[in-house]
Structure formats: C-alpha cells, structure tokens
Amino acid sequence: MSRRVVVVGHGMVGARFAEEVRRRDPDGERVSLTVLGAEAHPAYNRVLLSTVLAGGLAAPMVALPAADGVTLHTGVAATALDRAARVVHSADGAEHPYDELVLATGCRAWLPPVDGLVGPDGALAPGVSAFRDLDDCARILAVAAPGARIAVVGGGLLGVEAARGLAGRGVAVTLVHPCTHLxxxxxxxxxxxxxxxxxxxxxxxxxxxxxxxxxxxxxGLDCDDGSRIAADAVVVAAGVRAETGLAADAGLAVDRGILVDDRLATDDGRVHAVGDCAQHPHAAAGLVQSGWEQAAVLADLLTGADPAARYRGTRPVTRLKAAGIDLAAVGDVADGDERLHVSDPRRGRYGVLSLRDDRVVGAIMLGLPDAAATVTGLYDSGDPAPEDRLALLLGRALPGEAAATGDPGGLPGTAVVCRCNTVTKDTLVTAWRDGAHDLEALSRRTRATTGCGSCRDTVCGIRDWLEQAEPPQESAA
Incomplete structure (x- = not known):
C-alpha cells in the first residue's frame, strides 16, 4: 500500500510539495496525498500580491497549477495533531490518518503594538488591513481609489512594494517606518x-x-514624534511570524519556527516542516526559493526517489518588485574583505560589491539592472569575479570575464536564470529544443517566471536569442 502523507497548508510551498511528489510518483503508487488548506482560495503565488495590488495582474492570474491525484480540502483548517494516533483533526470534524505528516503552515502577519489596530473582538479595526493574502488585497483595493489617503506601516520589502503599488493607482501614500532607513x-x-x-x-x-x-x-494615524498622518485607511506590513501553534500544541520543538534538520524532519521523525513555518540553520526566512527547494528534497525522501537527498540551505537573494525601481540584494555585504561602493543618488543609483578571496559574498544593486544577473550568477556559482570590479558592478564586465545581461548568448549554461525555481540557462535551452518555443511553454516546462517574476526579461531574452540561433523547424506539410 502507498504511504499516507497528509499536508497541512496549501500555500505556495504546500502546493509545490504536492506537485513535486506527483512528478516523482504520478500514479500514487508510493504516496497517497491529502492536503488541508485553511484558505478557501486555490493555491496562489503570494510573491505576486504586490503586483496584484499595483494593478499589474488580476487575482485569478496568480493561481498556481493544481497537482493531479491529490485529495484536496480547501477552506478547511487543521485544528489539532494527535501524534500518538498519527491523526490530524480538522475544523469540519474530520480525522485524517497519516504515515507521514508535512507541516506547511507558513506564517501570519504581525501587528505592532499600535493602539486602535485591533477591535475588542481581536479582529482588525475598521480601515485597517494587513498585507499577507488575497483577501487582504481585496480589502486594500476596496479603498484604494485615486485620491484616497493610505498610510503604510512598515518599510521592509512588503511595505515598500505595497506603498509603490498604491502610489501607482493614484493613492496618496505615506510610508511610516520606525527604523532609520528602509x-x-x-x-x-x-x-x-x-x-x-x-x-x-x-x-x-x-x-x-x-x-x-x-x-x-x-x-488618521498618530505617530510617536507627535505628528499625525491624515489617512482614510492603514495597511500594516510590519513583518510576519511563523505559524507554529499546531506544532507547539502537539509538543514539537519550536523556536522562531518549527525546528527541522537536513531531512526537514522535526524531533518526531514522522512529522516534517517546510517553508516559512520551518526553522533550518541555513535557510533565510521569507524566501520562496528556500521553501520550494525544501519541498523538492522532502518529495525525494518521502517517495523514495532519492533517499540520500538533504537540504543544506539557500543563499539569500532579494528582488524588489516595484515598478520604476530595480533593486537586488545578495548575501551580506559585511562579510567581505574587499568592498567597492558607488553612489549616485540624483539618478537613483547605488551599489555595493563585497568580495572575499575574489568571490562575491554580498552585493546591493539599486538602479543597476545590468549588473544584477551577472553578480547574482557569480554569487550562486562561487566563480571568481573579474578583475575590473567597477565594470562588474556597473554591468559592463568584459566579454569572457562575466556574461553581460544584455547578451543572453554570453551567459554560461550553468547560470541560474530563475532563482525561485533553480532554472538554469541550460534547462531553458533543453526545453526550447524539446519544443517549448514561447514564453508560456517555457514557463510551463521549466517553471521559470512562475516565482517572483523578476526573471521574465532574462527568459524572454534567452527565448529571442534561441529564436535567432536555433529557429524552430516548421513541420512538413
């Protein structure tokens, strides 16, 4: 009999895990999958919510493909875990027995201790919205008419994306951040x-x-410096906290997240955790790439496709998705022993390149789009950086030293084009040669562009380059 695997959580990582399992076991001969999703929506790409808020995509367009051969319960939350009986209890009164349990519960929006954000019943007060899911987007868009005044609380990645998206809709936006810089x-x-x-x-x-x-x-919103921001609504994007309640109530080891090892196992070997709810020593919080890599490793293990699979961590890369602003940050610029710094604030350009032993260990590239793919590729591969560091940071590295993003043909085959899905140039070339000759087909075959979407221009460039280098052969009549 196939092993009964229950997945709690049908977000980006839970849905990806189900898809990865079915890729390895399409007929369910080894694994029988049941997935519980607390949200009534089908799985969707949460990374693209800021694009929905900005009007670049309609909500249905961020839906993720559903895996076949999965017993899926949407709008049904898990309420308790009985580890002794190996059963998950759900809000509809059902019991779901398991041989292996996968927790993909993600995280929830954190509300700072600001008076008036929450009503007496614990629900968000009138005019207040978090920025975490599709329902939040709908609430924000309901008040985001041109001329409306909205305060955004939180100047991290999500807060910046939310503020830019709302400004693009003609909303008067004030972004409030307690730290000294964004x-x-x-x-x-x-x-x-x-x-x-x-x-x-x-x-x-x-x-x-x-x-x-x-x-x-x-x-409106009163601030701790004595000022008042006249606002019709407030959007809170002040951070998230891992959803660990189920795990903690079941007696599993929990810190900031659910503690897991390289096999993504908790201190109960039959219970695993992946994505934002999991805490692994070498996974940066909040990165979809780490969750999807964990899903692939765990699918290898639970289907038996690769019993030696292990998750060793994910190197942090951040891309801001805000129209008119190109920002990429990799690694930690404080880690290097060699550092190059350029600043051109009048033109919105700023760059830091940090190296150790000729390898890129950190970089910040704001308004320097031509450098982002090359520097990120060097960071991923660990290859030596070219001697002309300034040319590298400005996206003008000499041919043969580093491939310029404007020349897809110069990119090495091992260059990672889509970090969210670890898609290399070679993978795209192979898909092209197998008949995937447009962007939709390449995305469907390789998953490139289906994560944060920041690799879309590079994928299109490779497609155009392939179209000239290897024109599709017309079938004979």
Missing part, C-alpha cells in the same frame, strides 16, 4: 536613503525613524 535587513543606510529618494520621486511620502502610535478612523 529595508534594513537587506540594505545598508546609503542604499536605504537612495531607495527612499526613488520612492519620493514616485509619489510616496517616506517617514523613517518614525513609529506608528495610534490609529483612529476619524482622524
């Missing part, structure tokens, strides 16, 4: 200042070093 987890102070300037040019009023204090629908 995106402090990924950027240094100089980059944060240049980013703030770019947002102001796009119509966002940025207030750093200012904390939200109290929200009142009639008057």
């Amino acid at each position: 995106m402090e987890r990924q950027l240094d102070a100089g980059a944060g200042e240049v980013l703030a300037g770019a947002l102001r040019e796009l119509g966002v009023d940025v207030c750093c070093g200012v904390g939200a204090k109290a929200w009142t629908p009639e008057t």
